[in-house]
Amino acid sequence: MKEIKNRSHFQETHHHANTHTRIGFPLVAGFILMFIIDQVRAIYRIFNLIYEKLNFLSPGKSEVDHYSAKAAFVTTFGLVIHSLADGIAVGSAFASKETTLKLIVFLAIILHKAPAAFGFTSYMRNSGQPITRIKLHLLIFCLSAPIASFITFFAISFSPAKSDAEISGRISQALLFSGGTFLYVAIAHVMLDLIRSGNHGSPQPTDVEDDSVTLTHVPEKAESKTDHFSLLECSRTRALITLDRLKRGPNFENLAVKYLPLDTVAANYIRQVSNAFYSKVQPTPMSVPQLVALSEDAFALLDLPSPDPHDVEQTSLLADYFSGNKIWPDSVPIAHCYCGHQFGYFAGQLGDGAAITLGDVRNDKGERWEIQLKGAGLTPYSRTADGRKVLRSSIREFLCSEAMHYLGVASTRALCLVTSDTRVARDPFYDGNVIMERATICTRLAPTFIRFGSFEIANLRDPQTGRSGPSPGKWALVDTLVNYVVQYFYPQIWTEFQCHNDRALMYCEFYREVVRRTARLLAHWQTIGFCHGYFHSYKIG
Known part of the structure; x- marks a missing residue:
C-alpha cells in the first residue's frame, strides 16, 4: 500500500514538473529573446559614442549614411522581432477551434499594433530618416506579423499531430512564447518607471558630454543617462542628414535651359541679347555672407529639410549657396531676357538686371518651382545698375511676399534672406546723401518668372519711343515661348487642344485664362487694400 502511495506521489510530482516545463520553457524563451534584442540597442549606443569620439567611419560610407542607416536598422530590427512574436500569437490562435480565443488575440494585437506603427513612424521622421527609407522599414514592420501568422497557422494545422490534445499543446506553447515577449515589454516599462521614481527622490545630477555638447540631468524630469544618449544620437543624426541633404541641394530639372533658346555669347557684359530668352551667367560672390531669415514652409516646397537656425554648419552652408558664392552641381544659373512697357511706353530690352535663376525643380507633389536670387550681381541686362539689392528693400520683399501668400493672394514666395559685408552705394531718400549699405540677396520662388514682357522681345520698332525688342520680327521665338509656357504651366489647356491639333484655338484659350x-x-489686391506702385508689363506674369 505504501509503495502504491509513493508511486502515485512520484507520478503526480512528475506530472506537475512536466506541466511547469511545458508552460515555463516557451514563456521564458520569449522573455529572453526580447531581453537579448533590447541589449542590441544599448550596444549600438555604445558603439555610436566610440565612433563619434574616434570619428571612425566604415570605408566608402559617409558619416550621415553611417548614423542614419544604423539607427533605422536597429529600431526596425527590434520591432520586427516583436511583430513576428505577435504573428505567432495570431497564427496559433486561428489554428485553434476556440472562436473566443481568436477574437481576443486578434483584438489585442490590433489595439497595440496601430500605436506601435505610429510611434515607429514618428521616431523615424524625427530622427531625419529619408522618406524612402521610412516607407521601406514601415513596410517590413507591417508585413512581419502577417507572414509569421501564416507560417505558424500552416505549421500547426498541417503538423503530423496524433491527437487534438497534441495540437492544443502546440497552440498553447506558441501563445506562451508570444506572451513571454509581451511580459518582457511590460516588465521593462514597469521597472523603468520604478527606477525613475526612485531617482526622483534623490536628486543626483548627471552630466553627459559629447564633444562641445553638454546635457545636464534634471531630476524633476526623471530622465536617465540612456535618454541623454538617445537625445544626442537622434539630434546628431538629424543634423547630419539635414546637412547632407542641403549639400546635395534641390533636384534641378532646368527646363528653360533645355527647351528655350539660349544666348550664344558666353561673356557676361552689358549688351543687347538677340535670338535668346536666357543668358548663362554666374552670380557675383559676396564677402562674408550671413543668413538673416528663412521661411520653413517655402523650404518644404523644394522638398528640402528646414535647417536649424542654431546650427552653424547648416546656416553657413545655406549662406554660401544662396549668396551665389557656391553653386550646386546640377544648377545652371541664367538671367532672363525680356522687354516691357514703362508708364505706357515701350522701353525695349530690360531683362534680369539683378536677378539670377539657379534652376527649377519639380517637388513630390508635382509642383514646379523656379529658384531665383534677387541681387546676385551683374548680368547682360544690368544696364547702368550694379546688380545688387540692399537689406532694407530685401526685408520688405521677404515679409510682403510671405504675407501676401498667407492672405490668399497669388505672389512669389520668399525662401530666405542672405546679407553680407559687401557694401554698395545708395541714396535712400533721393536727396543726394549717398550711404554705403550691405549687399543682400532675397531668394524667391515662383512656378516661373516668365512675365508679359517676355513675349515682347520680338516687337518691331515702336513709333513713339523708337525702340524695338532685341529680336524684332522673330515671331517663331514667341511661338516657342507660348508653347513652352502652355505645355508646362497650363497642362490642362495643352492636353485639351493637342488632340484637336489647333494651335490657334489653344493660344486663344491660353489668352483667356491669363486674362x-x-x-x-487684381481683385484680390483690392480686397486687402494693396496698390501696385510700379505696374509695368514686365512686373506681372
Missing part, C-alpha cells in the same frame, strides 16, 4: 487669372489677382 481671368490677372483679373482675379
Whole structure:
C-alpha cells in the first residue's frame, strides 16, 4: 500500500514538473529573446559614442549614411522581432477551434499594433530618416506579423499531430512564447518607471558630454543617462542628414535651359541679347555672407529639410549657396531676357538686371518651382545698375511676399534672406546723401518668372519711343515661348487642344485664362487694400 502511495506521489510530482516545463520553457524563451534584442540597442549606443569620439567611419560610407542607416536598422530590427512574436500569437490562435480565443488575440494585437506603427513612424521622421527609407522599414514592420501568422497557422494545422490534445499543446506553447515577449515589454516599462521614481527622490545630477555638447540631468524630469544618449544620437543624426541633404541641394530639372533658346555669347557684359530668352551667367560672390531669415514652409516646397537656425554648419552652408558664392552641381544659373512697357511706353530690352535663376525643380507633389536670387550681381541686362539689392528693400520683399501668400493672394514666395559685408552705394531718400549699405540677396520662388514682357522681345520698332525688342520680327521665338509656357504651366489647356491639333484655338484659350487669372489677382489686391506702385508689363506674369 505504501509503495502504491509513493508511486502515485512520484507520478503526480512528475506530472506537475512536466506541466511547469511545458508552460515555463516557451514563456521564458520569449522573455529572453526580447531581453537579448533590447541589449542590441544599448550596444549600438555604445558603439555610436566610440565612433563619434574616434570619428571612425566604415570605408566608402559617409558619416550621415553611417548614423542614419544604423539607427533605422536597429529600431526596425527590434520591432520586427516583436511583430513576428505577435504573428505567432495570431497564427496559433486561428489554428485553434476556440472562436473566443481568436477574437481576443486578434483584438489585442490590433489595439497595440496601430500605436506601435505610429510611434515607429514618428521616431523615424524625427530622427531625419529619408522618406524612402521610412516607407521601406514601415513596410517590413507591417508585413512581419502577417507572414509569421501564416507560417505558424500552416505549421500547426498541417503538423503530423496524433491527437487534438497534441495540437492544443502546440497552440498553447506558441501563445506562451508570444506572451513571454509581451511580459518582457511590460516588465521593462514597469521597472523603468520604478527606477525613475526612485531617482526622483534623490536628486543626483548627471552630466553627459559629447564633444562641445553638454546635457545636464534634471531630476524633476526623471530622465536617465540612456535618454541623454538617445537625445544626442537622434539630434546628431538629424543634423547630419539635414546637412547632407542641403549639400546635395534641390533636384534641378532646368527646363528653360533645355527647351528655350539660349544666348550664344558666353561673356557676361552689358549688351543687347538677340535670338535668346536666357543668358548663362554666374552670380557675383559676396564677402562674408550671413543668413538673416528663412521661411520653413517655402523650404518644404523644394522638398528640402528646414535647417536649424542654431546650427552653424547648416546656416553657413545655406549662406554660401544662396549668396551665389557656391553653386550646386546640377544648377545652371541664367538671367532672363525680356522687354516691357514703362508708364505706357515701350522701353525695349530690360531683362534680369539683378536677378539670377539657379534652376527649377519639380517637388513630390508635382509642383514646379523656379529658384531665383534677387541681387546676385551683374548680368547682360544690368544696364547702368550694379546688380545688387540692399537689406532694407530685401526685408520688405521677404515679409510682403510671405504675407501676401498667407492672405490668399497669388505672389512669389520668399525662401530666405542672405546679407553680407559687401557694401554698395545708395541714396535712400533721393536727396543726394549717398550711404554705403550691405549687399543682400532675397531668394524667391515662383512656378516661373516668365512675365508679359517676355513675349515682347520680338516687337518691331515702336513709333513713339523708337525702340524695338532685341529680336524684332522673330515671331517663331514667341511661338516657342507660348508653347513652352502652355505645355508646362497650363497642362490642362495643352492636353485639351493637342488632340484637336489647333494651335490657334489653344493660344486663344491660353489668352483667356491669363486674362481671368490677372483679373482675379487684381481683385484680390483690392480686397486687402494693396496698390501696385510700379505696374509695368514686365512686373506681372
